[in-house]
Every structure is written in structure tokens, then in C-alpha cells.
Amino acid sequence: MSSSPHPHSASTKEDNSSTWTNYSSSSSMPLSIDEGDTDLTSSSTPVYYDEATGTFYPTNGIRPMTPSYMRIASQEPVTLKTPQKLLVILDLNGTLFYRSKNNKSNVTARPHLTPFLDFLFANCRVMVWSSAQPHSVKTMLSFGFGDRISKLDRVWSREHFHLPPSDYSKKVLTIKDLEFVWDEIKNENRAAGDPEMYEFEFDQTNTVLIDDSAAKVQLQPHNGLALQDFDKDLASAGTDHELLKVRRYLEKLVYQQNVSAYIRLHPFDSNAPLDKDEAKEVKETKETEGDNAHGKELDDLARRLEKSTV
Ligand SMILES: [Mg+2]
Numbered sequence: 001m002s003s004s005p006h007p008h009s010a011s012t013k014e015d016n017s018s019t020w021t022n023y024s025s026s027s028s029m030p031l032s033i034d035e036g037d038t039d040l041t042s043s044s045t046p047v048y049y050d051e052a053t054g055t056f057y058p059t060n061g062i063r064p065m066t067p068s069y070m071r072i073a074s075q076e077p078v079t080l081k082t083p084q085k086l087l088v089i090l091d092l093n094g095t096l097f098y099r100s101k102n103n104k105s106n107v108t109a110r111p112h113l114t115p116f117l118d119f120l121f122a123n124c125r126v127m128v129w130s131s132a133q134p135h136s137v138k139t140m141l142s143f144g145f146g147d148r149i150s151k152l153d154r155v156w157s158r159e160h161f162h163l164p165p166s167d168y169s170k171k172v173l174t175i176k177d178l179e180f181v182w183d184e185i186k187n188e189n190r191a192a193g194d195p196e197m198y199e200f201e202f203d204q205t206n207t208v209l210i211d212d213s214a215a216k217v218q219l220q221p222h223n224g225l226a227l228q229d230f231d232k233d234l235a236s237a238g239t240d241h242e243l244l245k246v247r248r249y250l251e252k253l254v255y256q257q258n259v260s261a262y263i264r265l266h267p268f269d270s271n272a273p274l275d276k277d278e279a280k281e282v283k284e285t286k287e288t289e290g291d292n293a294h295g296k297e298l299d300d301l302a303r304r305l306e307k308s309t310v
Pocket residue numbers: 035091092093094095211212213
């Protein structure tokens with residue numbers, strides 16, 4: 001379990017390399033504004049602060065992991081003959097978009113976003129959960145989702161973390177506790193009073209969170225796909241293929257009876273090189289878009305992979 005020094009921590013992340021220090025937010029330490037457009041409010045209460053990331057520890061601590069979680073995630077994966085409908089929860093900034101820190105209305109969509117969204121809306125129940133404030137969420141969605149916004153199951157923002165007011169406007173570690181989502185859907189189904197709706201309940205066997213921060217999914221670590229942060233450099237390079245890789249991972253995942261069991265054994269690997277089919281798809285996409293800058297490079301890669309395939 002956790003080695004975090006915070007008395008309330010129940011983090012199960014193995015990476016506890018960041019150092020939480022007891023830090024008074026009333027000092028003048030400069031902080032960057034986080035993706036929630038937040039301003040640091042002054043407070044004389046000492047709080048824990050991670051200097052490496054400029055992030056405060058949640059005032060209320062982190063709840064313990066649900067006791068049954070690891071037991072269910074430790075089951076043997078079972079492959080289904082027909083796909084099941086997954087609930088996919090999407091982060092926005094750093095995952096689907098890069099938003100300029102200087103000009104927040106300047107948004108860059110991650111490459112392969114359109115086929116990625118097409119796959120999701122055709123096969124999954126899709127919602128958004130961003131730690132940004134509602135107006136920023138709206139900006140990013142109107143930029144990149146177009147008329148798909150209406151197909152979203154629900155859109156959650158910073159308002160859905162159950163943060164105390166003192167944390168809402170601070171750059172605080174925000175954890176996407178999937179229990180909040182599952183409870184809300186369950187309550188809606190109960191309120192609808194239709195027993196047939198019960199089958200649409202969601203839990204760790206059929207829910208996936210796609211986020212650029214593994215820390216956000218630490219309460220349900222085997223339900224998260226941690227993507228490389230789509231930052232300024234990646235946004236300007238135009239060579240990022242993460243969403244293509246995620247889509248192909250999800251194409252397999254929908255055939256899993258218990259996604260947490262599968263993800264535990266076969267986590268999404270952001271660093272894995274493109275496989276043969278992925279390289280081919282990238283090349284075709286580039287050609288369609290008239291972008292031949294990486295054409296030769298991808299050609300060579302596809303040829304090499306072709307030869308190495310047994
Ligand atoms: Mg993010």
C-alpha cells in the first residue's frame with residue numbers, strides 16, 4: 001500500500017516518487033494555473049504540496065480502495081464471443097486536446113481524434129470527465145466534438161469531484177473516483193423504475209477511463225488507460241498516434257467480460273511501437289490528408305514490419 005506521508009492517504013499507486021511536503025499556501029511560491037483555470041486562493045491552513053508537479057494534496061485525503069476491487073481485478077480474463085457495451089470516460093485536456101496555456105481558446109485536437117470518436121460512439125457509452133471548470137470543458141467540446149456533443153451520455157467537470165470549496169479553486173490532485181459515476185447511473189436506473197434497465201449498470205468489469213494522468217484513476221487502477229500527455233511539443237510535432245493505438249486496444253477490450261482483469265494483465269502501453277496494421281493506417285491517413293512529410297518513414301516502417309511478421 002501507500003508510502004505517502006499524508007496521514008489519510010490510501011493511494012495504491014506503486015509510483016510514490018513525488019514528494020509531498022507540508023507547505024503553507026499563504027507563502028509566495030509561484031504556481032502555474034492548472035487545467036481547471038484555477039487561481040490559487042490564499043489560505044493560512046498548512047496543506048501538503050508536491051513541488052515536482054505544483055499540485056496540492058486533497059484537503060480531505062484520499063478514500064481507501066473498495067475492498068473487493070483488487071479481488072475482482074485479479075480474476076482470470078474471459079474473452080467473449082460478442083462484444084459488450086463499455087462505458088468509456090474521456091478526459092479532455094492532455095488526452096484529446098492540447099490547450100495553450102497562454103491562450104486558453106487556442107485548442108489543438110490530437111491526431112486520429114475523428115476515427116477514435118467514431119468508434120466510441122458506434123460501440124460504447126461515452127461520457128466526458130474533465131477536471132477543468134465547466135466553461136473550459138464547453139470550449140474544448142465545442143471545438144473538437146461538433147454535433148457529437150449530443151451523443152455524450154453525460155459531461156462532468158470539476159464540479160463532479162465532490163471537492164471542498166477550498167480545493168475547487170486550487171491546483172489540487174483530482175481523483176476520478178468511478179464509484180461516483182456508477183452510483184449516479186444506478187440511481188437514474190432505479191428512479192426510472194424499469195427493471196430491464198438494470199442490465200445497463202456499470203462497474204469495474206465494463207468501464208474504462210482514458211486519461212493522461214495515472215494518478216487520477218488510482219482508486220480503480222485497472223480501469224484506466226494512461227496516455228502520454230498531449231502537450232505543446234506533441235501538438236506542434238503532429239506525429240502523435242496515441243488515439244489510433246487506444247482505438248485498436250479498445251477494439252479488443254470490448255470482447256472482455258471483465259476489463260479490469262484484462263487491463264491488469266495487459267495494460268495499455270503508450271510506449272509500444274506501432275504494429276504493422278497501425279503503421280499502414282497511419283500512412284493511409286497521411287495520404288488522405290495530403291501529408292507526405294512522414295510518408296517515407298512510415299513506408300519503411302511498414303515494410304520492415306511486414307518482413308518481420310511470421
Ligand atoms: Mg488531462
